[in-house]
Amino acid sequence: MTRNTRQRAAIRRVFVTAERPLTPQEVLSAAKAGAPRLGIATVYRTIKALAEQGEICMVELPGEPPRYELAGKAHHHFFHCSECGHAYVVDGCVGDFELITPEGFVLERHEIVLYGKCSKCADMG
Amino acid sequence: MTRNTRQRAAIRRVFVTAERPLTPQEVLSAAKAGAPRLGIATVYRTIKALAEQGEICMVELPGEPPRYELAGKAHHHFFHCSECGHAYVVDGCVGDFELITPEGFVLERHEIVLYGKCSKCADMG
DNA sequence: ATCTCTGCAAATGTTTTGCATCAGC
DNA sequence: GCTGATGCAAAACATTTGCAGAGAT
Numbered sequence: 001m002t003r004n005t006r007q008r009a010a011i012r013r014v015f016v017t018a019e020r021p022l023t024p025q026e027v028l029s030a031a032k033a034g035a036p037r038l039g040i041a042t043v044y045r046t047i048k049a050l051a052e053q054g055e056i057c058m059v060e061l062p063g064e065p066p067r068y069e070l071a072g073k074a075h076h077h078f079f080h081c082s083e084c085g086h087a088y089v090v091d092g093c094v095g096d097f098e099l100i101t102p103e104g105f106v107l108e109r110h111e112i113v114l115y116g117k118c119s120k121c122a123d124m125g
Numbered sequence: 126m127t128r129n130t131r132q133r134a135a136i137r138r139v140f141v142t143a144e145r146p147l148t149p150q151e152v153l154s155a156a157k158a159g160a161p162r163l164g165i166a167t168v169y170r171t172i173k174a175l176a177e178q179g180e181i182c183m184v185e186l187p188g189e190p191p192r193y194e195l196a197g198k199a200h201h202h203f204f205h206c207s208e209c210g211h212a213y214v215v216d217g218c219v220g221d222f223e224l225i226t227p228e229g230f231v232l233e234r235h236e237i238v239l240y241g242k243c244s245k246c247a248d249m250g
Numbered sequence: 251a252t253c254t255c256t257g258c259a260a261a262t263g264t265t266t267t268g269c270a271t272c273a274g275c
Numbered sequence: 276g277c278t279g280a281t282g283c284a285a286a287a288c289a290t291t292t293g294c295a296g297a298g299a300t
Contacts, residue, residue, distance in 0.1 A: 003254060003299050024290085039257045044290065046255095060187035062236060065289075079230055090227060095220025097239055102215060104244030105204055111187060113236045114222055119229030128274050128279060149265085164282045169265065171280095190264080256297070267286070274279085 001049045010034030011046045012055075021059040021067035021078070021087050061087055061113055077112040083121035090114060126174045135159030136171045137180075146184040146192035146203070146212050186212055186238055202237040208246035215239060 010031040014022065022030070028043045047068055050056045057071040061080055067087060079088045093112065101107045117125065135156040139147065147155070153168045172193055175181045182196040186205055192212060204213045218237065226232045242250065 001254095005255065005299070007256070037257075040289095041258080041291075042256055048291095058188075062185035062187055062238075063183075063191065066188065077225070079227065079232075082233070088227065088230075090225050092225045094222060094224050095237070097219060097237070099219050100202070100215050100217045100237075101239060101241075102204065102213065102244070104247060105213075105239075106242040106247045107204075107239055108207070108241035110240065111236075111238045112220070112222070112225075113187075113238075114226060114230075114232055115235065116226075116233035117231040119227070122229060122231045126279095130274070130280065132281070162282075165264095166266075166283080167281055173266095252300085254297105254299080256295105258295095259293090261292070262290080263288105264290105265286105265288085268284090270281105270283095272279105272281070275277090 007035045015070050021069040023067050079114040081118040083117050132160045140195050146194040148192050204239040206243040208242050
């Protein structure tokens with residue numbers, strides 16, 4: 001990750017302007033605007049490198065391929081639209097999860113995933 | 126799904142006795158006790174059929190392959206042990222998720238996933 | 251000019267499918 | 276004996292890796 005190539009610049013720009021976590025395929029499509037001959041292998045390699053440097057982080061939702069977003073955001077979760085399939089950021093958090101943690105288990109982290117229709121898809125339906 | 130074969134009986138028995146959701150590979154290993162020449166393709170096909178009939182249901186956790194468990198249980202979530210990788214059932218639920226649902230979004234369903242160490246792994250560490 | 255990065259294509263790992271054979275009914 | 280179910284092997288699909296050549300410094 002030492003050289004500043006056209007491909008990497010394009011991929012970084014995609015993450016900076018994205019409003020939701022993106023799959024590698026979405027990154028490829030979007031970054032091709034700035035680097036037409038970009039290949040999927042380069043996307044995977046660059047994502048891996050950016051994640052290792054802590055610039056982006058992985059977002060995993062149940063039954064979905066990994067997505068990636070800029071790192072350093074406040075604690076948040078996601079709303080997964082059953083219509084368009086996009087994952088939207090949901091700020092904040094509710095619930096005391098220690099209450100349902102079984103005896104003897106050590107709770108370190110939690111994830112909440114909301115499902116339903118996003119405002120766009122709810123309007124259309 | 127009309128014939129009652131040795132393989133299907135073995136796979137059904139595995140789900141009935143399981144205390145946590147199982148991956149297809151885990152089902153294969155466990156069911157081989159009752160059907161030695163069982164192949165992974167049969168496991169996948171039988172799981173699909175049992176799920177379509179509503180006997181079992183799919184459990185998807187972030188970044189994990191699908192697991193399956195007997196259907197018809199009360200509302201519950203899962204605790205995913207970062208040490209042994211098993212998914213444990215967590216009964217009940219906390220939090221009012223409407224509170225964090227964005228304006229205009231329609232909330233239909235939610236998932237909570239807890240992460241940390243299960244009692245066995247916590248004892249050893 | 252050097253040496254990293256890229257794109258292609260082949261390898262990998264998981265799930266699905268085709269097909270000849272086996273076995274429930 | 277029919278016909279659905281099985282096991283094997285090949286196909287499909289997403290991700291990773293090898294390698295020769297392109298390009299940043």
